[in-house]
Amino acid sequence: MLEVGEKYRHLTVLGDADNGGTLCRCDCGAVRSYSDKHIKSGRSTYCKACRYKHQSEEDCIRIAQKISDTHKKNHKNRGEGNPSAKLTTELAVRLKKQLETMTAKEVYRRYRRDVSYETIYKIAIGDTWRHV
Numbered sequence: 706m707l708e709v710g711e712k713y714r715h716l717t718v719l720g721d722a723d724n725g726g727t728l729c730r731c732d733c734g735a736v737r738s739y740s741d742k743h744i745k746s747g748r749s750t751y752c753k754a755c756r757y758k759h760q761s762e763e764d765c766i767r768i769a770q771k772i773s774d775t776h777k778k779n780h781k782n783r784g785e786g787n788p789s790a791k792l793t794t795e796l797a798v799r800l801k802k803q804l805e806t807m808t809a810k811e812v813y814r815r816y817r818r819d820v821s822y823e824t825i826y827k828i829a830i831g832d833t834w835r836h837v
């Protein structure tokens with residue numbers, strides 16, 4: 706038997722229920738009976754409607770977190786796997802200028818530490834960094 710007026714998470718004990726459980730009022734105002742065991746163990750922390758609401762909120766947060774993690778992971782992989790991802794606008798502009806007077810191979814020899822040949826070639830043919 707639980708103390709009247711006692712609060713368990715979101716449930717306030719109102720008294721004994723007819724069915725042997727305990728009548729509780731949820732923070733939202735919904736009154737119904739709960740099993741003492743569930744109240745004490747923390748399994749019943751609010752009414753069904755609130756639990757549903759809170760659960761879907763938690764689900765939303767979890768899903769959002771998952772998307773953000775996946776995004777971060779993909780972003781990281783992209784950066785590691787593709788040297789062109791590290792190419793800055795400044796460097797791209799410089800490469801583009803060099804490509805006006807030199808071949809892609811010559812430019813690559815000069816900048817091979819900073820950028821892949823593929824990237825230079827792509828800039829040369831206008832496949833990437835066309836906007837700079």
Ligand SMILES: [Zn+2]
Nearest residue numbers: 731733752755
């Ligand atoms: Zn409620």
